Amino acid sequence: MDVTVTPSPLSGRVFAIPSKSDAHRLLICAAFADRPTRLRCKGTSEDIEATCRCLSALGAKINREGEYINVTPAKDIPASPHLDCGESGSTLRFMLPVCAAVCSDGSFSGHGRLPQRPLSDLVGAMEANGVSFSAPALPFSLKGRLSPGVYSLAGNVSSQYVTGLMLGLSLLNGDSEIVLTTPLESAAYIDITTHALSRFGAAPERTEKGWRISGRGRFTSPGELEVDGDWSNSAFFLVSGAGLSGLDTRSPQGDKEILSVLKDLGAKLRISPDGISADLSALSGTTVDVSGIPDALPILSVAAATASGETHFVNAARLRLKESDRLATTAAMLENLGIRAVEHPDGLTVYGGSFSGGTVDGAGDHRIVMAAAIAATFASAPVTIKGAEAVNKSYPTFFEDFKSLGGIANGI
Numbered sequence: 001m002d003v004t005v006t007p008s009p010l011s012g013r014v015f016a017i018p019s020k021s022d023a024h025r026l027l028i029c030a031a032f033a034d035r036p037t038r039l040r041c042k043g044t045s046e047d048i049e050a051t052c053r054c055l056s057a058l059g060a061k062i063n064r065e066g067e068y069i070n071v072t073p074a075k076d077i078p079a080s081p082h083l084d085c086g087e088s089g090s091t092l093r094f095m096l097p098v099c100a101a102v103c104s105d106g107s108f109s110g111h112g113r114l115p116q117r118p119l120s121d122l123v124g125a126m127e128a129n130g131v132s133f134s135a136p137a138l139p140f141s142l143k144g145r146l147s148p149g150v151y152s153l154a155g156n157v158s159s160q161y162v163t164g165l166m167l168g169l170s171l172l173n174g175d176s177e178i179v180l181t182t183p184l185e186s187a188a189y190i191d192i193t194t195h196a197l198s199r200f201g202a203a204p205e206r207t208e209k210g211w212r213i214s215g216r217g218r219f220t221s222p223g224e225l226e227v228d229g230d231w232s233n234s235a236f237f238l239v240s241g242a243g244l245s246g247l248d249t250r251s252p253q254g255d256k257e258i259l260s261v262l263k264d265l266g267a268k269l270r271i272s273p274d275g276i277s278a279d280l281s282a283l284s285g286t287t288v289d290v291s292g293i294p295d296a297l298p299i300l301s302v303a304a305a306t307a308s309g310e311t312h313f314v315n316a317a318r319l320r321l322k323e324s325d326r327l328a329t330t331a332a333m334l335e336n337l338g339i340r341a342v343e344h345p346d347g348l349t350v351y352g353g354s355f356s357g358g359t360v361d362g363a364g365d366h367r368i369v370m371a372a373a374i375a376a377t378f379a380s381a382p383v384t385i386k387g388a389e390a391v392n393k394s395y396p397t398f399f400e401d402f403k404s405l406g407g408i409a410n411g412i
Helices: 020-031 046-057 089-102 120-127 159-169 187-199 231-240 254-265 294-305 317-321 326-336 366-377 388-393 398-404
Strands: 003-006 013-015 037-040 061-065 068-072 082-084 105-109 140-143 150-153 176-180 210-213 224-226 243-245 268-272 275-279 287-289 310-314 341-344 347-351 358-361 383-386 408-410
Touching (some): 003 366, 046 388, 089 120, 089 159, 150 159, 231 254, 231 294, 231 366, 254 268, 326 358, 388 398, 398 408
Parallel strands (some): 037 224, 082 105, 150 176
Antiparallel strands (some): 003 383, 105 140, 341 347
16 A cells, blocks of 8 residues: 655644553463453554464453453463464564463464564573474474573563563463573563563562563463553654653653653653643754664654754664664665665664655555654655555554644555
8 A cells, every 4th residue: 555645744632552562461461360351452453463363372362342352361272373473573572482381382473574583592592491493483383391490591682582481481380580691672671571570460580680580370360451552653743743642651661762862852842641742843963872762763763854963873783673674764765755864784874954755665664654654744745655554563543643633645
C-alpha cells in the first residue's frame, strides 16, 4: 500500500496506544500464572498478535473482550508445539526460553528479516544448559528442556536475550543466575521486564554481575492489570507537535527519554494531567546517544532535520539489525526528502534544513513509514510513502490517528 501525505500541520491530542513491550511481557506471565488474568489493552498490533499466537500454541487460551484481553493459563502443554513468531523479534527471543522451560520439543518459524536477526548468544546460553537446536537460524526445532543453572550472556548484544531468560528461568523448578560478561545496553527494557515479573510475584534479584532468578514453576496472577501507554510510538506524534494522553512519566519504558532528547534539542515541553506535548519551533543541533533508545532514532532524525546546525546520533550500530538497516533506511528517507544525512558505521549525522516533497521507500519497516509521515507534515510538497502497511507491525491505527489530528493522507 502506497500513501501520499499532503503537508498539513498536526494539532490536537490522541490517546497513546498500548506498549507492545509491556504487553508481550504481561501476556507471557499471564499465560503461565496460577489463575486467569484480565489485561486492559486498548489496541493490538501484528507483534502483539504474534505473541498471543505463540502462547496459544503452548496451550493458553486468549480472547479479546472489548478493551480487555482475557488470558487463561496453559495447563496441558502440547507435545510438540509450533510457534510462528511472524516478524516479531521480541516474540522470538522471549518465547525461545519460555518454550524450552515448559516442553522438551518444539519448532519455530518467522518471516521478513526475522530469520536474519541475531540469536547466537541466546542459542549458546541455552545449548549450555540442556537445549539443542536443529539449525542456527529460523526455521528450526528445539530438543531438550532448560535446566536451572548459570547463563552467561554479553550485555551489549540484545537486552531481549536477558528478558527471555528471565521469563523462562522463572518457570523452572530451581534457581538460576544470569551473568553478564559485558556492560548492559538498553537497560530500561530490563526494567520493563522486572516490573512485569514483580507484578506477577517473581521479581529477579539483582547481583553484582546480573540477576538471580528464583524458579517457581508458575507466576502469581494479580487478577487484572492495565498495559502501559506506549512511549515508543507516541514519540512520532510528540515530534509532530501534537499532544498525547495516557502516558505515565513514571513508566520503566526507556523511550520516555525522548522528552530529555527533545529538551536538549531546544523543545519546550508541556506536561500536565491532561497530557504531554512539545513546541519544536526553535531547535538546535546536538549529540544524541541512542544506545538506550535505539527505536527512537528514525523519528528523532526528523526533529533533527528541522533544527539548525548538525545533530550527531551515536552508539547506534544495533540499528542495522532491526526490521531494516535503520541507519541506512533513515538516511535514505531524509535524503529523498531534501535533508542531508551522513551515515556512519555506528551512527548518523543529520544536517538541519527544509523538507521537500518526494518518495520514500518504507523498507518494510514500521518506524521508517511513521517517521516519513511525520516528516511530510513539515514538507513543501506531497510525500509518497511506499509500503505504508508496515505500520501494522506496531501501530495499525497510526494513519487513523494521523488524520484525526488534521493530517492529510490518501491511498489508505
